[in-house]
Amino acid sequence: MEEESLLLTQRDRDVLKVLHEVRRGHITQREGAEQLKRTTRWIRELVGRIEAKGDRGIIHGRRGQPSTHKIAEKIEKRAVTIIQREYGDFGPTLASEYLARDHQIAVSRETVRKWMRRAGLWKRRKQRIEQVHMWRPRRSCFGELVQWDTSDHDWLEGRGERIYLIGMIDDATSRAWGRFARQDSTAENMRLLWAWLEKHGRFVDGYTDRAGLFETNRPNQRDEQRDGKLPETQIGRALRELGIGWIAALSPQAKGRIERFFETAQDRLVKGMRKRNVCTLEAANGYLEKEYLPLWNERFTVRPASAADAHRPLGKQHDLASILSHVEKRVIGEDYTIRYDGRLYKLSREQVGPGLKKQSVRVEHRLDGRLMVPWRGEALELKVCEPAPPANPKRPVRAKSGVGKHGKREGNNGWMKGFHLQGGPSLEEVMAHAYGEPWEEESELVW
16 A cells, blocks of 8 residues: 655644544643644544544645635736836835725735736835934824924926925824925915914924024024023014924934825825826825825824823914014104115005104014004005106206396307417417517417
8 A cells, every 4th residue: 555645734743743642542632722722622623534534634625726715817917917007116005005996906915015026016125224213202192292394305206397395294193284385485384384273273392303494593692692582583483472382303313203204295195196197286285185185194193192182272362464474673764664675665644643653663574475564453554665756857058148137248159269279379479469579470369
């Protein structure tokens, strides 16, 4: 009788040893179940299979055969073709989402990863040991700390103008908000802050880098250090008037939450806008607010440690149009005018009131372009004072020839005609001729 070879794994051998001990009565079925971490009923089933089929009884009947849950090869082939054609630079996770949403191929990301590796579309990334940074625990409440930064990236991939993504993310929940802008300026950052304040309220602290928008780059003056009045940027002043603290990050890793938000956006957001053929700033903001940010806030946020909301409501004293503006001090002149940014502005006749002359006032250049002066509970709007047109200069009146009022001849009457100094006699000759002395050369005096 030929012996049949049986291929067993180490796990199969361990199970087989315990089952033989149970059959021989060396241990009880309960003890065997405890060793194999199975039920006694399953131990009795396996012992019966060994008695009927021998050691082969512990091997599953479908070992080596295709799974009944295997996805059909035509579906795999179709999915790989779609990925090659439309999602060549997508990762397995993002590709699986687009396959399910746009092509009705609902498979797990690990299945897509296996297909992509088999087709040569995805390579396993090498594990790198990077510099280790100590993780800072999240804040406990929503609105306790908000990280704020700007990402400079080719968001439209050359399909349109260069734009910047200005973003804010809550530290406790990772709830985010942002907007695209043509430049990373104070005004654009204030517009984003305005949107967050209207949506959630005043957060406790803002966490940013030490860019010039948030911190002055010049050294502090001696009188400023003595008086404790350090220089502020326009955003710094606005945060102070809103009662919001400011914390400066000393490294990019310190504000890692907003950096990871940008890193994810540079993959998912860029590819999403590419599929929608977004080419303009307005279309980019529309896709960001209507599709990407709702997806982020639904899938990538976490539950905070505390259910309390640390945001504080806006009060009547928090006039966002006034606070979120470019503010400078000016003095009103005697004619109720103010010079600002190289131009002259004036108050209207209806706005002129007592006590305005020579007053130092706050001038607000607001985000809508208006120039306002808060005065005794009202906002006075300044208008450009157009310079008066120059007066026509008087042409000089040319004197007329003739006799004037006092009997003197006026004007150009020709009395200088024929007067030439060159070629005339010398002074001695003239004197000699005047006193009757002979003149050697008879000549006519030429005047």
